[in-house]
Amino acid sequence: MYATPALDAVDEKVLAEIEEMRRDLKYRLAEAHRWDGLLRRQLQARAIQGSNSIEGYHASVEDIESIMSGEDPLETSAAVAREIAGYRQALTYIGTLSQACAFHYDAGLLHALNFMMIGHHADKTPGTARPGGIYVRNSATGEVVYEGPDHEQVPGLLAELVEWLNEGDLDAPSYVRAAMAHFNLVAIHPWRDGNGRMSRALQTLVLGRDQITTPEFSSIEEWLGTGETTLEYYQALRMVQNGQWSPHRDTLSWVRFVLRCHHMQAQRVGRRLAEAGEVWLLLEERTGAQGLHPRTVSALYQVFVSRRLRRGMYQADEGLSQGQAARDLRELAAAGWLQPYGETKGRFYAPGPNMTEIKAAFAERARPLRDPYRALES
Structure with missing residues (x-):
């Protein structure tokens, strides 16, 4: 797996500012307000919108909120609505897992979350490891920009990731661990579809389990789906991946990108x-x-x-x-x-x-x- 990098002094300062903003946010949320529930729903809808828009599934926040409340959307197609509903189901379960007293990461949980997201795509073997190679292409040019590890390696790599999630780098800051969970899962690319969404959702779960704040208030999925940030997100991934599974490469640039996103989103949510x-x-x-x-x-x-x-x-x-x-x-x-x-x-x-x-x-x-x-x- 890709190793967790050591942070420089500037990274530690950014991290300290993020933690200060999150502590303030958690303190303010400790007192119940009439608007808290509506704000939580809005933030979850924006997270769902951000993560799905990265994959080309576009829906308005208003339509996503309608889907969340069990109503038919006014503008979104049925196909995109199914993607939204699947992702919402997975995020809802992640919210529950974040508060669970007894919890343990395992490959079965990751496969189940993938099935929740893309179970409506029976042709993509949802919830099971891909049976062959996988290639990520530039949607504009068709060029292959990343080749995942051989499918025979996937079960072992997932087992290694799960072991690390439960026991690895536990003294590292939560934001850094969550960033590395995200990167390693998307680099393994274990499923035929839903890998990007799963990796972003796993990052949210890691933060939720560490009780940063509830998932709606700690997720950066909205920020990642915002304008130029999506392009920067792809660039940050590609800079480390270098086109193929290369677990010896330095991941500090990736972690810095994620810390910046957390800082910006924390400002916005505050x-x-x-x-x-x-x-x-x-x-x-x-x-x-x-x-x-x-x-x-x-x-x-x-x-x-x-x-x-x-x-x-x-x-x-x-x-x-x-x-x-x-x-x-x-x-x-x-x-x-x-x-x-x-x-x-x-x-x-x-x-x-x-x-x-x-x-x-x-x-x-x-x-x-x-x-x-x-x-x-x-």
């Missing part, structure tokens, strides 16, 4: 959590002044963080009857908070004039995130 409280209190004040029911704030917060809201989600969030939920949403639309579109099952609510104004005000306050390595090197 801002969202702080913003959530501020927005929620503002909405409570504004809706209260208009005589609207306090529960409607959850509907408005959902529209604040995304493009739209559907009745079924609000109804489930607040434990309402269909009639109660529909009546609340009509009142919010009449008061200028929401704008309805579509009919029957396709009906959704987008921001109305009042909400658009608030979203614009908060968007103007946004500041660029700080790249920790550039800041420390300057």
Whole structure:
């Protein structure tokens, strides 16, 4: 397997900053707030979106949240919806495993997670090791950019990885161990499909087991699926892989890439959590002044963080009857908070004039995130 690298002084400083942000986040989450559950759902949806978009399965956060709540998506194709549902099932199980009292990594668990993700692809032998060689190609050129180890090596390499997950480098920082779990699994490439998603999910599981924070708040899958970061992600993998299984190569550049991602995502999540409280209190004040029911704030917060809201989600969030939920949403639309579109099952609510104004005000306050390595090197 690829070895865990020693960190330099600059890496230790970046790591210390990440741990400080995560401790602060964990402290703030220890006190329950009305918005915590909605923020967790939003973060999980964004993680699912990020990891699947890397593989070419594109869906909006709003459609992913619909799939998570058992509703049919409005825009996403049935084929992509199956990918989203499979990945969501695996992440949900990872969340459960992160809190389990008795836990042990084994190859069976990894195969089971792969089956959850791609079980709908019966032709790709989900949940079982690949029977032959595997090649990763550049989607634009068709060029082979990585060749996995021979399939006969896969069972032994998986066994070695599992042993390391349970017993190896236990004194290394959790973020570093999780990064190396990710890299080694994607380098082994043990399945015919789902290797990238499995490797990113394994990283999230390692962090969850180490109680960094709950998986939704510690995952970097959203960040990896964001714009140029996806290209940087491929470059970071290729720099170490060098086209083939080469476990003697230095992995420090990969670990640095992952630490940077953790730092950037931790900044983003911290801002969202702080913003959530501020927005929620503002909405409570504004809706209260208009005589609207306090529960409607959850509907408005959902529209604040995304493009739209559907009745079924609000109804489930607040434990309402269909009639109660529909009546609340009509009142919010009449008061200028929401704008309805579509009919029957396709009906959704987008921001109305009042909400658009608030979203614009908060968007103007946004500041660029700080790249920790550039800041420390300057």
